[in-house]
Amino acid sequence: MRKMTRRVFLASGGAMAAVAATQLGRSQPSLAQNAPRFNRPGRPSRSGGVVNLYSSRHYDTDDALYQSFAEQTGIRVNLVEAEADQLIERIKSEGQNSPADVLITVDAGRLWRAEQEDLFLPVSSATLDSRIPASLRHPDGLWFGFTRRARVVMYHKDRVNPAELSTYEDLVDPKWRGRLLVRSSTNVYNLSLTGSILEVHGEADTEEWARGLVANFARPPEGGDTPQILAVASGVGDIAISNTYYLIRLLKSDKPEEREAAEKIGVFFPNQRDRGAHVNISGGGVLKTAPNQAAAIQFLEYLSSPEAQQYFAQGNNEYPAVAGVPVDETLASFGTDATGVKFDDMNASIYGRNNPEALRIMDRAGWK
Numbered sequence: 001m002r003k004m005t006r007r008v009f010l011a012s013g014g015a016m017a018a019v020a021a022t023q024l025g026r027s028q029p030s031l032a033q034n035a036p037r038f039n040r041p042g043r044p045s046r047s048g049g050v051v052n053l054y055s056s057r058h059y060d061t062d063d064a065l066y067q068s069f070a071e072q073t074g075i076r077v078n079l080v081e082a083e084a085d086q087l088i089e090r091i092k093s094e095g096q097n098s099p100a101d102v103l104i105t106v107d108a109g110r111l112w113r114a115e116q117e118d119l120f121l122p123v124s125s126a127t128l129d130s131r132i133p134a135s136l137r138h139p140d141g142l143w144f145g146f147t148r149r150a151r152v153v154m155y156h157k158d159r160v161n162p163a164e165l166s167t168y169e170d171l172v173d174p175k176w177r178g179r180l181l182v183r184s185s186t187n188v189y190n191l192s193l194t195g196s197i198l199e200v201h202g203e204a205d206t207e208e209w210a211r212g213l214v215a216n217f218a219r220p221p222e223g224g225d226t227p228q229i230l231a232v233a234s235g236v237g238d239i240a241i242s243n244t245y246y247l248i249r250l251l252k253s254d255k256p257e258e259r260e261a262a263e264k265i266g267v268f269f270p271n272q273r274d275r276g277a278h279v280n281i282s283g284g285g286v287l288k289t290a291p292n293q294a295a296a297i298q299f300l301e302y303l304s305s306p307e308a309q310q311y312f313a314q315g316n317n318e319y320p321a322v323a324g325v326p327v328d329e330t331l332a333s334f335g336t337d338a339t340g341v342k343f344d345d346m347n348a349s350i351y352g353r354n355n356p357e358a359l360r361i362m363d364r365a366g367w368k
Contacts, residue, residue, distance in 0.1 A: 049076065050078060050292055050295065051069075051101050051102060051299045052078045052100050052290075052291075053079050053102045053104065054082075054087045054090070054091065054104070055079060055080070055081055055087075055103075055104040056081070056084040056105045056106055057081075057282060057316075058081055059315055059316045061311065061314070061315030061316060062315060062316075064311055064315070065303070065308055065312070068308070069302045073298065075298065078099075080100075084106070084110040084114075085110070085113070087100075087105075088103070088113060091117075091119055091287065096289055098287065100289070101291065101296040101299075102284055102299060103119065103120075103284055103285060103287060104146075104282070105284065106282045107189060107280055107351075108145070108280055108281050108283070108348040108351040108352050109195075109351055109355045110352075111283055111284075111348075111352060112352020112353060112355065114143075115142055115143070115352070118288070119285075119288060120285040120288065121142075121287060121290065121293065122140050123141045123285065123286050123300065124141055125297060125300070127304065128141075128300060128301060128304055131305075131321075131322050132304055132322065133321065133323075135345040135346060136281055136283070137283075138349050143283050143284060144283050144284065144303075144304070144321075145281030146281070146283050146284070146303045146304065146308075146309070146320075147281060147283075147312045147318035147319065147321055148279045148280075148319035149243050149244075149245070149279065149318055149319070150243065150244050150269065150343065151193050151241060151242070151277075151278045151279075152243075152244055152267055152277055153165055153240070153267075153269075154229055154239065154265050154266070155239045155240075155266050156235075156264055157265065157266045159238045160239060165268045166273075167270050167274070168197065168270045168271060168278065169209060171213060172211075172212025173216075174216075176216040176239065177215065179237050180213065180216040180217055180240070181218050181219070181232060181236065181237040181240040182217070182221055183221050183222075183227075184221040185363065188355075189225075190241070190362075191355045191359055192351035192358075193278050193280075194210065194358035194361065195350065195353070195354030196278050196344065196346055196351060197209055198354045198357060198361065199350050200275065206361055207361045207365055210365035213365075218231075218237030218238075219231075219236060219237070220368060221367070221368060225240075225242040225243055225246040228240035229242055229246060229250060229262070232265060233261035233262070233264045233265060243280075244267060244317070244319075244331060245317040247262055247265055248317040248328065250262035251263070252330070269335055269342070269343075272342050275342075275345075277341065277344060279343045280351065281321070282312075282318065284303075286300065306322065309321065309322045313326065313328060313331075317331050319336070323337070
């Protein structure tokens with residue numbers, strides 16, 4: 001647990017609280033200037049006319065979500081953006097006086113951390129329960145997933161026959177020696193993927209799997225998902241593990257060289273003959289200390305509406321959590337539920353629960 005706290009979730013206590021307070025003292029000026037229903041965070045309102053949102057989703061396209069909610073309900077959205085760990089530390093340091101009503105993060109592992117800090121209020125909502133699949137929400141209603149993020153295999157179309165690919169487990173095959181690219185073990189997406197492997201196979205087999213991956217690395221892990229994809233395109237490796245939306249960003253880039261690189265890459269959804277491709281979430285929950293609990297629940301329910309789900313799907317090229325919502329055209333070309341792609345229905349809460357042991361396993365395996 002000590003290693004997890006140091007490497008994954010940053011330091012806690014007064015120093016971290018001071019950093020968070022320094023970095024998060026204001027909301028984004030662009031929101032205050034361009035969208036009058038977005039306010040700088042201030043004194044909590046108990047009138048139900050405001051939702052104070054702390055979000056680690058750094059996507060300008062989400063602004064339309066909050067504006068639409070405000071227009072439909074009269075409830076304005078006060079937005080503070082920062083990394084999830086900083087927001088969690090800020091909420092802790094603010095204590096009972098925190099103005100925050102809702103916390104939204106981009107990975108189940110970070111939701112788990114907030115859960116471990118006892119920050120969330122259990123929410124009972126027939127609307128949320130009927131719209132959000134059970135696998136994408138906390139069993140006790142502490143948080144709800146609003147988008148799905150498939151973590152798949154990217155391959156170079158000229159150097160890899162997709163028929164060679166099959167499962168996450170098969171990535172340890174010696175045929176991939178020196179050909180695999182992936183970011184570091186401390187990356188929360190990789191922690192959650194390994195946590196899912198741990199849940200299926202147990203500690204010993206998961207460590208063997210992690211060692212097999214390390215043996216097949218084309219280089220030591222460096223950079224995010226985008227650099228892995230570009231490295232495959234340039235020949236550093238032949239396959240990479242990445243979330244799908246990173247490739248779509250490259251395909252839609254205004255830089256011709258990035259679009260050209262992305263065109264060399266194919267997408268493969270592993271484990272189609274058993275549990276399905278690994279899916280993480282972006283989601284959020286209502287905070288225990290929320291001064292505007294009713295409005296906060298109403299806001300979460302809005303995020304599960306078809307309209308909001310389409311904003312999510314089109315804005316960051318993610319899979320919606322709610323069935324039947326159209327996805328981005330490029331994402332649809334990769335594959336969707338409607339085209340027969342199978343996604344793992346393991347409950348996302350398991351990923352966070354398994355994160356600490358997953359990190360220890362990855363460390364022992366030499367996955368840096």
